[in-house]
Amino acid sequence: MTQDEMKKMVAHAALEYVEAGAIIGVGTGSTANHFIDALAGIKHKIDGTVASSEATAERLRGHGIAVFELNEVNDIPVYVDGADESNQYLHLIKGGGGALTREKIIAAASDKFICVADESKLVDVMGTFPLPVEVIPMARSYVAREIVKIGGQPVWREDFITDNGNQIIDIQNLSVMDPVKLEAQLNNIVGVVTNGLFAIRPADVLLLGSENGVKTIT
Numbered sequence: 001m002t003q004d005e006m007k008k009m010v011a012h013a014a015l016e017y018v019e020a021g022a023i024i025g026v027g028t029g030s031t032a033n034h035f036i037d038a039l040a041g042i043k044h045k046i047d048g049t050v051a052s053s054e055a056t057a058e059r060l061r062g063h064g065i066a067v068f069e070l071n072e073v074n075d076i077p078v079y080v081d082g083a084d085e086s087n088q089y090l091h092l093i094k095g096g097g098g099a100l101t102r103e104k105i106i107a108a109a110s111d112k113f114i115c116v117a118d119e120s121k122l123v124d125v126m127g128t129f130p131l132p133v134e135v136i137p138m139a140r141s142y143v144a145r146e147i148v149k150i151g152g153q154p155v156w157r158e159d160f161i162t163d164n165g166n167q168i169i170d171i172q173n174l175s176v177m178d179p180v181k182l183e184a185q186l187n188n189i190v191g192v193v194t195n196g197l198f199a200i201r202p203a204d205v206l207l208l209g210s211e212n213g214v215k216t217i218t
Helices: 003-017 030-045 054-062 100-109 137-149 179-187
Strands: 023-026 048-051 076-081 110-118 131-135 153-156 167-172 192-195 205-210 213-217
Touching: 003 030, 003 076, 003 110, 003 205, 003 213, 023 030, 023 100, 030 054, 030 076, 030 110, 048 054, 076 100, 100 110, 100 131, 100 192, 131 137, 137 153, 137 167, 179 192
Parallel strands: 023 048, 023 076, 076 110, 110 205
Antiparallel strands: 131 167, 131 192, 153 167, 205 213
């Protein structure tokens, strides 16, 4: 079974968490795209969605699924999104696609966060995947110097602008031993919008696609 087939498998499994008559939060990335395609089959059961990126909103609308702004919505029962890495505590690294800030906002606003991924994303210690940090453009060099102080190697994601008009620094060669502490530490650097650690608000359920089917970790 290919990695893409595993992603499709967990995307369909996530439909079980979709509540009828609800507005669903939808993430960004390849696995989230599979979820959007699967969601199209039951779009008549939901009232609409909140999208974590312009790309996701475009894909949802392409399927005829209503997209609302978060400020228009009072309650999001469930948010479905992928991850670049996860540990056994459901702490995540996200933001490979650059939508980390909007993803984190919707996750915070949602009652339940369902993370969908293939089994290769589950690791003992996160950090092999570079940790994205969204920064205000004028602060990029300063933030990079602060990242060096905590032992990371900052790499500017050149020619990339987030949907919020900001830039991204990817932190390489940094083993994430205490995700909750590091998330707060990075967010306290002046000029950082947020970082790709989802540890203070982790996933509630992790659905992993594997050769043997879908594994559920809670």
